[in-house]
Amino acid sequence: MKKVGEVVLLWLLILFIQNAAGEGYSPPGKPTNISCRSPEKETFTCWWKPGSDGGLPTTYALYYRKEGSQRVFECPDYKTAGKNSCFFSKNVTFVWVNYNITVVATNSRGRAFSDPVDIDVVYIVKPNPPEEVVVNVTEDKDWPFLQVSWKPPKMADTRSGWITLFYEVRLKLENKNKWEEVSAGQRKTLQIYSLRSGGTYEVQVRCKPDHGFWSEWSPSSRVKVPEYFPQERSMWILIVVFAAFILVIFIWMVYMNFHSVKRYLLPPVPGPKIKGIDKQLLKSGKSEDIFSSLVVSDFPPTTSNYEDFLVQYLEVYVPEERELIMDEGKDLQDDSFKTENSTCDNDSGRGSCDSHTLLTDKGGGDKEDGQQSDQEGSQAEADTKSQEEALEEELLACSHENLQSSNISNEKEKVKSWPSLFSPLPQYSLSPVNRPNPPKTGQQHCLSDSLFTPNSMPSYFTQPGPSTRKGFRSNYWECSFDHKQSHPLHPQSAAHEHLQAQNDLNTAHVDYMGAPLDVHVLNVRPSEYVEVQRVSVEDGVLLHPISPSQEDSRTLSHQTEDYSRVRMVNNDNGLLLLQRDAIEEEKSMCPYQEDVVSRASITPTLQNSVTGINTALPILDEMAASGYIDTATMFGLPTH
């Protein structure tokens, strides 16, 4: 009995021991991650990752086959490359040959085969890092830079061209984390610029074959950059010089365009101008004279002497070139007359003269146009125009050397020579021709209308009484021309002279008459306004130039105010002057801005002028013996 129990016990013990011994043991796990690398395309090494060993000592073996052969070889060297590696020496390494490699793990419990791997040595090249890396800081104190040089790894045969390597350098400041990488191609040296003054750099180099993997980075080489300054300073100097240069150019440009810039920034503000204020007078500083001209002392007119209103102002065009001829008194007109007309014949009125100041079309068309235009535009002059016309005609007569000064009949004829101008047409305005040239003059003209009220004129204009008018043998111009007949003018000569002195223009030119617009355009004559100073006995009218300023002949419409138009020419002697109010509408045509002012000032005189005209009519009849400017005896409206 005991023996059986012992046997059973022993049996149980053996079983137990056997069980205990087999517990935890298992075949090894499969080796994985086989990777092979060749540093120089002459040898290569494979590494694997072992699996579990199953608790038992496990051995690993690497077997390989070469393409085209079934023969299996085992790794010749497990040690050189370390644990779990296999090193293939030159003898067993062939290029352009596929290796089929398998790793087998073996322990007492079993084996494990890894997955096979195919490799070709030429595709798995990973060189060693470059060697002998040398970093130098150049001795140049102003512009230091790093000079890096290295050598290829020893085993890589680049000399024969078996291996072609490309290099790369990276550097960073010692205390920073960011690397800067620079490619060096196949060269073995490199220069690095733009260094931080006083910094310490770490430099590393690595290489890569033409078809392969990058090597590891070489160990860091440290270098310290010395301190340097001039580099930055010179840059600042350059910047300052450049900025100064640009500033100089900018200032110069502003200087060259100063006026346009100023005009752009500070546009000129049109200054106010008041009609009737003579600038020259202002400058002379005689305030009394200035303001006296503004004052219409006789408004409303206290006297019933309507003769005062008979003073009318005619606008006389004077050619530009005669402006300068501002002689005193009569000579002025003489010159103006002479210079102006060219081929006028003896008995020619204005119309027959070939002067350029006359209507270009001596036919009625122009005149008609002129008339029409006058109606539209600035025909304010018409009021005084009738007077002025007469004056002008007189002037023309004077201008002609063979003009007979006292030939009022001629004047009459002259007037007749312009039938369209004077006779039938109801409205006849001379204004278009007499466009005052510059706005200034126009304004002055306009203003002068208001200014030169009959009452206010006395200082400048003589207001001929009826008797004196009649005694006025010839108009002013005639007298001046012939140097005759100046006697009647003497009383007023002073005034005339005074007036003339104020005139810039030669009043003589009377071409303005009825000139159509286009003629007017042609004639850039300043128009002068003349006041009928006196009415000569024989229907002559003494005209005084009133306005000193010249007006641009082109500006047709400005003198609308206060001009009396020639309404019609009586058979005998007269020009019917339009009432001023008829011309009022044209006042608005006054082109000049200042006209507005003047208009306002003129309006009061309208009424006066109206009356004046009415009264003037009979006188006209008397005076217009020759139909010429005798009508200039018109009175009335002080236009300019």
Place this chain on the structure above:
Amino acid sequence: QYLEATRTELAVPVNDLLDRASQRSDKMHSLSTLLTQEMDSHFPPYGRMQMPRPADCHTSALQTPNDKEQALQVSESDLMSLARSLLQAWVDPLAVLSTSAITLPHPSKSSISSKIQELQEHSKSLGDGLDILSGKMGPSAQAISFLPYTGGTDLGQDRVTILNKFNFLLSCLRRDSHKIDSFLKVLRCRAAKLQPELC
């Protein structure tokens, strides 16, 4: 030896020509490598042959050095001849690959097709350059081994066969392009006596 004789006379032009030729062969090999990678990216591994058998390449008959010592012992003329032979051997297969790539049952076939066309262009220009170079090196350099491609224009009928064949051809091309590149680079360094810094 022949090359040395000519090297002194025409050192600069030959060197420059070799440099340019090796650059072009380098480009060719890079393209073929990209092609194989592109093929493998979508190619199901199970359908692929376990191991492409480069020994079955149509150019395997050509004896080429297997290690560095052997390679460095080959003369320049032979190296040139080997390179030109290999290059010539791939003219026809590249055409077959080009036509097959258009209808290749592969998602990246357009990219593959364009790369193959580029390969053909490089191959053509490299061949012209090597013709000029070999003319400077003598008759042995101009000898070309005839390596006909016998695979036919048709790669197969079914998708797996076509893809396998395509893969196989690309692997052969990859290797042969690497050989050409290596030979020319060895030649380049041999002729670069004036520019030793490159080698």
